[in-house]
Amino acid sequence: MDNNERRATWEARYRSGPRPWDTGITPPEVVDFWQNHSPVTDGLAIDIGCGTGTNTAYLAGLGLRTVGLDLSLNALLLGQQRRATLALSVQQRIHFAQADVSRLPFRNLNAVYIVDIGCFHAIPGDARFDYANGVIRNLAPGGYYHLYAFDKLPEEAADPDARGLGETEVADLFTPALSVVEIIRARPDRRPCRWYLLRKGTSE
Numbered sequence: 001m002d003n004n005e006r007r008a009t010w011e012a013r014y015r016s017g018p019r020p021w022d023t024g025i026t027p028p029e030v031v032d033f034w035q036n037h038s039p040v041t042d043g044l045a046i047d048i049g050c051g052t053g054t055n056t057a058y059l060a061g062l063g064l065r066t067v068g069l070d071l072s073l074n075a076l077l078l079g080q081q082r083r084a085t086l087a088l089s090v091q092q093r094i095h096f097a098q099a100d101v102s103r104l105p106f107r108n109l110n111a112v113y114i115v116d117i118g119c120f121h122a123i124p125g126d127a128r129f130d131y132a133n134g135v136i137r138n139l140a141p142g143g144y145y146h147l148y149a150f151d152k153l154p155e156e157a158a159d160p161d162a163r164g165l166g167e168t169e170v171a172d173l174f175t176p177a178l179s180v181v182e183i184i185r186a187r188p189d190r191r192p193c194r195w196y197l198l199r200k201g202t203s204e
């Protein structure tokens, strides 16, 4: 599958479904994180593969400036509709942009928090190095990268279009620029997946 086909697939899902991930609920792992970390005043958060912006809006509601990035224009249009229902002060902190996050069109945004819920595991293997560099380059010293991703299933190991991350893939791609704070295995009753929390060192 090439990039145009991938984008068309996502556009179709946002046009006519199904999209079971689009629950409108911010995952408890993200809520727990922010209950333990005070949002930095005027800090920037990036929601990678933001879909319809549920989590972009949540982060803006905490007082962060937020940028939601997605390949799908249909998703972003739904995000704009969501944004219009929010308090004006929250709306003003939300920005959406159509972008391929495997080649982030930014450098040094100094985000205090970058979240990816279900996008990175769908990025093809040969684009993951560039994706990781985009995250590393745009995270502020001391900033956190929070990732929810499926594990790669052993029976899909040879399929280049299969979703999922290998056992050491996150450590291989992101360390030592970021260090792993915690890895939580999630929802063991469904497809194996993990929440990864990484942090950039403060000495840069």
Ligand SMILES: C[S@@+](CC[C@H](N)C(=O)[O-])C[C@H]1O[C@@H](n2cnc3c(N)ncnc32)[C@H](O)[C@@H]1O
Residues within 6 Å of the ligand: 010, 021, 022, 023, 048, 049, 050, 051, 052, 053, 054, 069, 070, 071, 072, 075, 099, 100, 101, 102, 116, 117, 118, 119, 122, 123
């Ligand atoms: C499973 S959905 C999750 C959406 C959102 N994070 C949520 O939790 O509702 C994955 C999202 O990643 C987006 N996506 C996939 N590949 C992408 C890419 N290369 N660049 C930007 N977005 C991408 C899709 O369009 C889709 O919105």
